[in-house]
Amino acid sequence: xxxxxxxxxxxxxxxxxxxxxxxxxxxxxxxxxxxxxxxxxxxxxxxxxxxxxxxxxxxxxxxxxxxxxxxxxxxxxxxxxxxxxxxxxxxxxxxxxxxxxxxxxxxxxxxxxxxxxxxxxxxxxxxxxxxxxxxxxxxxxxxxxxxxxxxxxxxxxxxxxxxxxxxxxxxxxxxxxxxxxxxxxxxxxxxxx
Amino acid sequence: xxxxxxxxxxxxxxxxxxxxxxxxxxxxxxxxxxxxxxxxxxxxxxxxxxxxxxxxxxxxxxxxxxxxxxxxxxxxxxxxxxxxxxxxxxxxxxxxxxxxxxxxxxxxxxxxxxxxxxxxxxxxxxxxxxxxxxxxxxxxxxxxxxxxxxxxxxxxxxxxxxxxxxxxxxxxxxxxxxxxxxxxxxxxxxxxx
DNA sequence: CTCTTAACAGTACTCTAGTTCCGTTACCTT
DNA sequence: AAGGTAACGGAACTAGAGTACTGTTAAGAG
Numbered sequence: 001x002x003x004x005x006x007x008x009x010x011x012x013x014x015x016x017x018x019x020x021x022x023x024x025x026x027x028x029x030x031x032x033x034x035x036x037x038x039x040x041x042x043x044x045x046x047x048x049x050x051x052x053x054x055x056x057x058x059x060x061x062x063x064x065x066x067x068x069x070x071x072x073x074x075x076x077x078x079x080x081x082x083x084x085x086x087x088x089x090x091x092x093x094x095x096x097x098x099x100x101x102x103x104x105x106x107x108x109x110x111x112x113x114x115x116x117x118x119x120x121x122x123x124x125x126x127x128x129x130x131x132x133x134x135x136x137x138x139x140x141x142x143x144x145x146x147x148x149x150x151x152x153x154x155x156x157x158x159x160x161x162x163x164x165x166x167x168x169x170x171x172x173x174x175x176x177x178x179x180x181x182x183x184x185x186x187x188x189x190x191x192x193x
Numbered sequence: 194x195x196x197x198x199x200x201x202x203x204x205x206x207x208x209x210x211x212x213x214x215x216x217x218x219x220x221x222x223x224x225x226x227x228x229x230x231x232x233x234x235x236x237x238x239x240x241x242x243x244x245x246x247x248x249x250x251x252x253x254x255x256x257x258x259x260x261x262x263x264x265x266x267x268x269x270x271x272x273x274x275x276x277x278x279x280x281x282x283x284x285x286x287x288x289x290x291x292x293x294x295x296x297x298x299x300x301x302x303x304x305x306x307x308x309x310x311x312x313x314x315x316x317x318x319x320x321x322x323x324x325x326x327x328x329x330x331x332x333x334x335x336x337x338x339x340x341x342x343x344x345x346x347x348x349x350x351x352x353x354x355x356x357x358x359x360x361x362x363x364x365x366x367x368x369x370x371x372x373x374x375x376x377x378x379x380x381x382x383x384x385x386x
Numbered sequence: 387c388t389c390t391t392a393a394c395a396g397t398a399c400t401c402t403a404g405t406t407c408c409g410t411t412a413c414c415t416t
Numbered sequence: 417a418a419g420g421t422a423a424c425g426g427a428a429c430t431a432g433a434g435t436a437c438t439g440t441t442a443a444g445a446g
Binding site for chain 1: 219220221222247295296298299300301302303304308311312315343346347349350351353354355357358359360370373374375377378381383384
Binding site for chain 3: 006044
């Protein structure tokens with residue numbers, strides 16, 4: 001593997017073309033030959049380096065993970081969870097990122113490798129935000145023994161659920177509601193492991 | 194359309210074969226020609242009546258909807274929500290139904306018709322369980338103005354989230370946790386519209 | 387019981403996603 | 417700056433998913 005120069009340019013333009021195609025025509029119509037043409041790259045190259053749509057999606061996710069967002073510290077659990085919910089909401093509402101996540105989750109149900117990649121991504125994101133809950137535990141806002149990971153997941157769950165089953169990205173009210181629900185339940189000791 | 198006899202037998206055996214193939218080899222490897230062969234049915238028939246994998250999935254969902262489960266009435270909101278959570282959990286844990294739902298949600302992200310069918314299914318299910326919350330509202334367990342639909346969705350969300358992002362079906366503890374979280378948040382007035 | 391016709395089955399065909407092969411480019415080392 | 421090689425590009429090829437056509441079966445009406 002040669003990381004620099006041409007190889008990196010090819011990867012970047014293929015991933016960009018794949019993202020465009022995903023937003024415009026959806027996951028079902030994603031054709032590697034089309035992506036190659038749109039990226040100005042040989043069809044053979046795309047098939048050799050990625051091979052399947054699922055692998056390509058996994059690589060798009062890996063590229064996203066390279067640019068992670070910082071977490072907040074507002075001083076209260078509800079404030080931090082609201083910030084987290086709003087970050088998730090903004091991600092899912094973004095035409096490119098929202099479509100990418102929906103497609104990734106779909107691809108993960110059919111391809112184990114994509115599923116592992118996706119799980120790794122979420123584990124990293126959740127681990128990054130877990131300290132919000134730990135600090136709230138130290139402050140006495142939530143009972144001892146609460147699982148920080150479960151609280152963070154509880155914030156994301158309704159937002160993803162809405163995107164995937166209702167079919168539309170969550171709005172600001174839904175994000176605020178998700179954060180409040182998680183904060184209230186955590187304070188009541190629901191997420192004690 | 195002739196509803197009885199041969200047509201119904203063909204539909205049943207095709208849907209069964211499609212379900213088998215879905216569980217064994219996954220959504221990605223679902224081939225209509227294979228399904229036809231496995232069902233002991235002409236390939237032409239499958240292509241004529243369904244045409245695409247997404248349409249076939251939508252029909253599988255429609256068949257499922259024909260056998261809906263009754264809702265509970267335990268007398269308390271937490272009891273009813275727990276019953277609902279356990280019903281959802283059992284559905285998602287069932288090898289056939291769990292795989293079917295994961296595949297359906299995946300197909301819905303790529304195909305608008307499947308998405309509509311799926312939304313209709315969930316709307317019906319949620320409407321069936323919403324009275325649990327309305328009755329709790331009458332009893333004074335949750336504040337007036339609470340959206341019953343939102344409470345029911347809040348129960349399902351973490352279970353589906355776990356299935357789709359963690360990759361494994363939820364266990365009984367997760368179901369109980371989801372029910373308690375929704376009940377506590379509802380009582381605190383989080384789901385007032 | 388007989389006739390009509392909706393729906394099914396088999397075969398031959400098409401068309402394109404995916405593969406193979408080989409020649410070319412350009413990155414990296416010394 | 418010059419060679420070695422990893423990676424790219426183009427064209428021809430293959431396989432199998434999906435289609436078109438024709439003949440057959442059986443559900444249902446009278």
